[in-house]
Amino acid sequence: MNDNRDKQMSQLSDWIWDLNGYAAKVPFYNADDLTMREVQNVFQLDPEPPQMELNDYIREAVRKRDLSYFSFFLHHFEKRLNGVIYRFLTRNGYDRYDPARFLDYKLEVLQMLLYCLPKFDPEQETEFLKYAKHYIQDGLLFCRMMGEAGSFASLAEYRRVRQIGAIYNGSGKKCTEVVSEFAAQSGYKDESVSADELLTIARRNRSIVSLYRTEQDEDGEETDEDVTRDDSWNYADILWKGIQAKTVAAAFEQLSYKEQWYLEKRNAICMTCGRVSPLSTQSTFEDLAVDFEGTTASGAERFYRRTLDKLRLKLLESGYIHTVTLKQTECRKKNKKIAAAVYLYQVDNDGEWGEIRFDFEKGTAEIVKLADWDTMKSNVFAKTAIRFVQGLPEERLLKSVVVPFESETLGK
Template identity: 50%
Template sequence: MDGGDLYDTDRFLDIKLSCREQMLQKLMDYDLAKGAEYATYIFPFIRDAMLRFRIGEEKWSVSSLTNYKMVRSMAWLYHNTNDAVNEFSKKYNCDLVLAEEYLKVVRGIHNQQPFYVTDENGEETGEDVALDDSWNYTDILWNGIQAEKVQRAFKKLNYREQTLLEKRLAICMTCGRVSSWKDRPTFEELAVMFEGSTASGAERAYRKAVDKLTELLVAEGAIHAVRLKQKSKIKRKKKIAAAIYEYQADCDGEWGEISLDFENGKAEVILLADWDTVKTNKFASRAIAYLLNCENEKLPKEIMVAFE
């Protein structure tokens, strides 16, 4: 009861939801004919879901879930055996040099934060539940449960698309390092990198790369997206007073239609798009909120809006 947010019910609910998501995803792959009960089949995937959630709470980054498991294993051996390097080498059937490297990682982490919570007397409780409450964009991106989906989607882009996104967004998709936003290259500088391109050409290529990555992330189930196309508009005093937009949910299915009255800040769903929810109109609502908040002179003719 005195553990603060370590035992917060919202945190446990987040873990539970992560496990539930994994159970629903793996249910599609489950084959009863193979003889294993579902509880037996799903167990390792539930364990991995909990570990992925735990990764997101750490102060330090790892390249993969497999690497994270090995680091945790070395950490346990470091605290509970006399010869962690040899024990690790035996467990993973690896050479001593690799085991030494993992020991260096563990020692480095141990210097950043304790692996174990201590009680009022300064004695370790034996429970690895240390948390980091600070917001760190790199950790959120790379240690989040969606990181594997992001990496898979990014790898499907071609070299030019990957380079444009990494440079313009000031992030390395290999190591997760986020650079200073103010130092990111301009579209003029990006154009120089790809000879024969202009600044406007580089910007168009970047926008296309963003849309392509969005579509890939939608296919991975990492995000949702609503695609918008302006069908018609009515102008008064050089401003768009009303417009009708077509919208598509998650880049698939038949398009729906939305009528917008910008003068009075009102909107109406004329036709529901495929996959949109009848009760909440989730995709239409996102589209309406985006368009009503746009500056009138910057209302798009065509755009894709992503959301979680």
């Protein structure tokens, strides 16, 4: 495939780029052994660039023909870009730990942004990311295309191969039927490459790469990643029913890419769209150890637990969410069934622990000692703990757990 973008980059030849006084915040230590931390922070600068609105960096870059402002833009856009690339890769089956591939995609997007930067009118009201949206999507598709088998004359041809391949895959239809359906859907008419030839390419590639595990809408067109949004994830109703979505999103965004990745994989949940997969698909700590930095399973579990604690503390700081931490200290069985148990409970991860005794035969609970910071009259934290433990089936009676709930409960 012919790619003339390098020649078109000459439009930036008279632009300046002076970053004296700045250095890479996370430099590469070994080019032959990249880490995810390095590639996800490749645009980070030290010290912090001057604070501006994201779009204002681009306007200044174009007005002054100064790529330093573009570097400042990348510094602040990078975390969002990491999410865009990560979701694109996982949707297409590339969910293994591969820093080199991640960097390839990132640099391809960088090239597309540089390509469309001089074309952007700084006086228009349209945001640069909305203007560049399709360029970014083309960059991601171009990278994926280069990693797949076959030779494509253009990105447009590659899109058509993907579309006809999606129709063919798993349909059980004859080739003639697939070609007819593709022609009807797309209105495709091209004398240089027939629909039959496109299907032949798709079938040949099908046995080599997972071509058709893709994001298709009902019309067979691939849906674009919305790169303009700032990852306003609405998953709180799924993660913790009823808890403030914006508060959880704000706390989650403060976590590192690695911490976010661990939470998503271990809990089999997509924080972006709220999709929850069956628990059978959740990553084991052994899987997490292999996928990230080659640590041990116990090391992955410790990191995951620390990440949960970090997220919990950030939510507590918001004031919208409270937690009750429970630890089982005693458990008595009768006729092979749990008859009684004793739990210590702590309020908002702080203060002296309280104590609650449960009699599961009678279905009662007694607050033996009130924890520090629990409400004196309504005992909200203790009662939250009691409701939670009594609602568990015997086989799910936990040794330790953190129970979150909304701050509005305190006023009830």
